[in-house]
Amino acid sequence: MTPARPAPDFTALFSARARRMNASAIREILKVTQQPDIISFAGGLPAPELFPLEEVRRAADAALTRYGPAALQYSTTEGHPPLREWIGARAGIPAANVQIMTGSQQALDLLGKILISEGDTVLVEAPTYLGALQSFQPYGPRYVQLPTDDGGIDVDALAELLQTTPAKLLYAVPNFQNPTGRTLDAQRRRRLVELTAQYGVLVIEDDPYGQLRFSGEPAPSLYELGLEYAGDVEANHILYCSSFSKTLVPGLRDAWVQAAAPIVSKLVQAKQGADLHTPTLNQMIVTELLDEVLPRQIETVRRAYGQRAAAMLGHIGEQFPGGVQSTRPEGGMFLWVTLPEGIDSTRMLERALSRNVAYVPGSPFFALGGGENTLRLSYSSATPEQIERGIAALGETIREALD
Amino acid sequence: MTPARPAPDFTALFSARARRMNASAIREILKVTQQPDIISFAGGLPAPELFPLEEVRRAADAALTRYGPAALQYSTTEGHPPLREWIGARAGIPAANVQIMTGSQQALDLLGKILISEGDTVLVEAPTYLGALQSFQPYGPRYVQLPTDDGGIDVDALAELLQTTPAKLLYAVPNFQNPTGRTLDAQRRRRLVELTAQYGVLVIEDDPYGQLRFSGEPAPSLYELGLEYAGDVEANHILYCSSFSKTLVPGLRDAWVQAAAPIVSKLVQAKQGADLHTPTLNQMIVTELLDEVLPRQIETVRRAYGQRAAAMLGHIGEQFPGGVQSTRPEGGMFLWVTLPEGIDSTRMLERALSRNVAYVPGSPFFALGGGENTLRLSYSSATPEQIERGIAALGETIREALD
Incomplete structure (x- = not known):
């Protein structure tokens, strides 16, 4: 190879549209929180241990048999x-x-x-x-x-x-x-x-x-x-x-x-x-x-997420200081915490990570800004033990921030 | 239900961008050519009988075993x-x-x-x-x-x-x-x-x-x-x-x-x-x-398409009238036919279909128009017998159009 020529200025060639795209704030946070000892309530992942793995295996097999090459065309x-x-x-x-x-x-x-x-x-x-x-x-x-x-x-x-x-x-x-x-x-x-x-x-x-x-x-x-x-x-x-x-x-x-x-x-x-x-x-x-599988699976997931949400809300009730509010979801994967005015959840994240617990700060979810004192917690893929330890650690973090 | 209200004028709400989108000319042609007795050189489909169906089945199984739920997350x-x-x-x-x-x-x-x-x-x-x-x-x-x-x-x-x-x-x-x-x-x-x-x-x-x-x-x-x-x-x-x-x-x-x-x-x-x-x-x-599978598969596909291209070019040489030109591909799935000036391949398509053979007219492939006397033939998914009969029928169609 010849010595490298200067690179084209690719970013100068981006469309107006591309300039409006940004790296997801959450994505960057999730990278930090993938360290093994962190209890992460940050991701929005469905619980993998509930996946119908064997059923998908059999369904793939059945589809390939039923449709032959058309399944791959x-x-x-x-x-x-x-x-x-x-x-x-x-x-x-x-x-x-x-x-x-x-x-x-x-x-x-x-x-x-x-x-x-x-x-x-x-x-x-x-x-x-x-x-x-x-x-x-x-x-x-x-x-x-x-x-x-x-x-x-x-x-x-x-x-x-x-x-x-x-x-x-x-x-x-x-x-x-x-x-x-x-x-x-x-x-x-x-x-x-x-x-x-x-x-x-x-x-x-x-x-x-x-x-x-x-x-x-x-x-x-x-x-x-x-x-x-x-x-x-x-x-x-x-x-x-x-x-x-x-x-x-x-x-x-x-x-x-x-x-x-x-x-x-x-x-x-x-x-x-x-x-x-x-x-x-x-x-x-x-x-x-x-x-057959979908209705059964929906029941399984509902039950599990219901238990996890209840556990998280229970520990929140015990561990979070007064003045912190939380939504009470009737389904899905997330709940939303509002801290007392003046606490910035983005700045608080570093302290939470030092206590080995992660969440997503709320402000990126506001199209036009706001919600600096809010945060999102996901309970869908956490074990009861993780929920207990993680919420306790988050409670301590909030209490510290209030001081 | 109450009697239907007037529908919103959805198309009036389309973005400027959406107005630039069109139904693919080829897609519309392909719909016509899917009738069972038509020999179609119109589609751009890889040969399904060559697909490594069993290998894909085993690979799906292996991936689900190797990665477990992560394969579905x-x-x-x-x-x-x-x-x-x-x-x-x-x-x-x-x-x-x-x-x-x-x-x-x-x-x-x-x-x-x-x-x-x-x-x-x-x-x-x-x-x-x-x-x-x-x-x-x-x-x-x-x-x-x-x-x-x-x-x-x-x-x-x-x-x-x-x-x-x-x-x-x-x-x-x-x-x-x-x-x-x-x-x-x-x-x-x-x-x-x-x-x-x-x-x-x-x-x-x-x-x-x-x-x-x-x-x-x-x-x-x-x-x-x-x-x-x-x-x-x-x-x-x-x-x-x-x-x-x-x-x-x-x-x-x-x-x-x-x-x-x-x-x-x-x-x-x-x-x-x-x-x-x-x-x-x-x-x-x-x-x-x-x-293992990919290199073997590439060999299989190469050999088959090479034979099919050779067969199609052979029949074109015998069946198409003088003044019709064809490219001689060294790979891939397509060849390109140029008819004598003045023959419009879009108009000729109806006659070809009446002889049970289909192709794609060339003009949609020109961003700014042109190529009215050209057409695309795909040899990738046709049998030798289909190639022989289809090219003969197309030769007759062209000869008729030249009259």
């Missing part, structure tokens, strides 16, 4: 027909209104890609799912934060906002939200659906956790309410995303969107350019698991 | 470390310069996403791979077509063009190009690498077929020449994409990019927003197959 962009049919039947809509996606993350990316022009107003919960912000960000949205409380989005504030602020999209995680674990109140759901319909705002309903309710009463999805309101699948303004990542396993990357035909057909065009199709075998594996 | 955006290491070692570069992708289509999409700002000039072969146009199109490039001949891109024309036209990117398929089957001449490769380096143009080298050479002498990749020219992996201006879709199986969607660190780290950010990571199990399956 290119397949349609829309998705594996029996999988779309099952999803459609469960939702009471035609399979044609179901689009398979390579994980919910792709659903968010491609919905953002086909809908968000630079400067379009996108309404998001404060706080909201960080991955959605990462998907939408390159497309140049203007975020407006919606205030939330323990019942989810404050719909009175939404009504007031819509009177003066034309918006294209509202993004929400109504069930056991990431990061807060909160659930949108049933009455508010109806009002949100009506308001957004009346103001011509499309709603992206992100529902990865809906099946993982371990207490309380299920509320209808925004999609179901939108269908009821509109009277027809083609008039429903709710775009529903869900996934098998939290109910079965995340590593196969199988998810879907339910939406009206014009949205689905534009998603098909977008997905052709993005990855042609979701891996064929993976869709067939999931399809093999739908009837 | 979320994994890193960069990709499965042993797979990145193997690819890096083969290319003589660090694993850190390898990014795993969910199919080459994702590589093209995310490279377009991070590099193409609206109005940026992208140089493409005339004709070029349609899937690349589909990936780039939403990002608003201004295409400039490079003239090509049997040795690939005309580098003298490129040199002249670069004197007056500032370009950001050049996209090329140097080996057995889709759609023409042509290979870029070795001397021209060197010149192309030097010219683009001197003018500060990044090159996306798309190389899905490079391993599938069945005659002639291999030429170094643009990436290798770029490395030689630059003297260092971090100064190489070639961004190399390849895939296991054509050498192993396409349905697992495993591909990769080799590039300098700033490109890889921006691709990581883009991929986090796009699909988080390529399915974990799929990367592990491919990794299990690298040492």
